[in-house]
Amino acid sequence: MDKRTNADWLAAISHAGDDRENALADLDDLLRKYLPGALNRWLASNDPRFNALVDETVQETLLRVLQHYPAFEGRSQFTTWVFKIAVRVALTDLRRRRWKNISLDEIEAGWDEEGPEIHVAIDPVAQPERLAEQNDVVRRVEAIMNDVLTPRQREVLVMVGVHGLPGDQVAAMLKTNRNALYKMMHDARSRLKQRLEAEGLTTDEIISAFSQQ
Amino acid sequence: MKWLDKIIALFSKRPPAMGDLPQKGMPLQVVASFAGSLAGTQPGEIACDEVDSLMDGFAEIMARGEDASRIMPLVRLHIDHCPECREELEALLAVIEAYQQDDHHAAKVG
Ligand SMILES: [Zn+2]
Numbered sequence: 001m002d003k004r005t006n007a008d009w010l011a012a013i014s015h016a017g018d019d020r021e022n023a024l025a026d027l028d029d030l031l032r033k034y035l036p037g038a039l040n041r042w043l044a045s046n047d048p049r050f051n052a053l054v055d056e057t058v059q060e061t062l063l064r065v066l067q068h069y070p071a072f073e074g075r076s077q078f079t080t081w082v083f084k085i086a087v088r089v090a091l092t093d094l095r096r097r098r099w100k101n102i103s104l105d106e107i108e109a110g111w112d113e114e115g116p117e118i119h120v121a122i123d124p125v126a127q128p129e130r131l132a133e134q135n136d137v138v139r140r141v142e143a144i145m146n147d148v149l150t151p152r153q154r155e156v157l158v159m160v161g162v163h164g165l166p167g168d169q170v171a172a173m174l175k176t177n178r179n180a181l182y183k184m185m186h187d188a189r190s191r192l193k194q195r196l197e198a199e200g201l202t203t204d205e206i207i208s209a210f211s212q213q
Numbered sequence: 214m215k216w217l218d219k220i221i222a223l224f225s226k227r228p229p230a231m232g233d234l235p236q237k238g239m240p241l242q243v244v245a246s247f248a249g250s251l252a253g254t255q256p257g258e259i260a261c262d263e264v265d266s267l268m269d270g271f272a273e274i275m276a277r278g279e280d281a282s283r284i285m286p287l288v289r290l291h292i293d294h295c296p297e298c299r300e301e302l303e304a305l306l307a308v309i310e311a312y313q314q315d316d317h318h319a320a321k322v323g
Contacts, residue, residue: 121238
């Protein structure tokens with residue numbers, strides 16, 4: 001295998017020419033050799049779409065390497081940095097494929113401008129042994145969530161928690177990005193934590209109220 | 214940390230698919246895992262972009278068998294709250310472990 005140092009990789013890639021072409025060809029080989037093994041947990045390697053996924057990921061990764069190598073800070077091996085880019089490209093693509101048929105209209109049907117109300121489903125038939133006090137805690141937490149969280153935050157919670165959408169897809173649907181979505185939900189967690197503490201509800205109490213026997 | 218084990222157990226149950234939901238209510242375990250994640254909520258959390266810029270270093274520390282969570286606690290905290298970054302870290306680890314194994318092997322042979 002290659003024995004390039006980080007400086008070797010950068011020197012080769014930073015100037016157009018044979019060295020750059022050779023370096024890119026080596027990265028191409030490395031990606032094709034090591035990426036598929038990590039992706040088959042999400043898409044079976046005998047799936048007809050698998051090879052196309054690998055092809056597209058490798059191409060996009062090499063483009064991004066050329067675009068972003070000046071920002072490489074040398075905090076890891078250069079190859080690890082390239083693998084990181086590839087993994088993000090591939091998994092983002094896989095999540096998008098999986099969820100592309102769900103539309104925001106479908107999810108938002110029936111909500112008004114106040115956003116969705118959080119309603120926790122307790123199925124008395126499936127969980128006949130639940131205690132009344134457990135259900136009380138659940139209803140209290142539910143009421144606090146509806147009171148404390150913004151309509152947007154409740155919307156995200158429902159999209160992620162009820163519909164099972166991944167964060168980057170929610171971000172795309174709401175025309176924001178994954179980073180901003182994380183910050184928004186961090187704010188939601190902070191608000192809720194403060195309020196639950198103020199109301200004297202402990203994490204243990206909540207977890208035991210929400211566990212199913 | 215017993216509560217953490219409970220949360221992980223709750224997390225590992227995937228929420229039911231859309232069609233299975235009675236009145237589109239939120240499953241108990243979803244709210245429980247959200248409520249559970251409050252215990253680990255801190256003021257100075259970093260978001261996905263910053264984690265992305267640190268993830269290659271974090272994965273290499275893990276691959277060396279060192280305590281990455283102690284060395285880079287803010288990345289660990291984010292990974293606990295963010296399923297997308299978590300699965301990207303898992304996949305990255307799988308790639309670099311396979312690569313390093315071959316590399317070691319080649320070094321021994323060569
Ligand atoms: Zn993240």
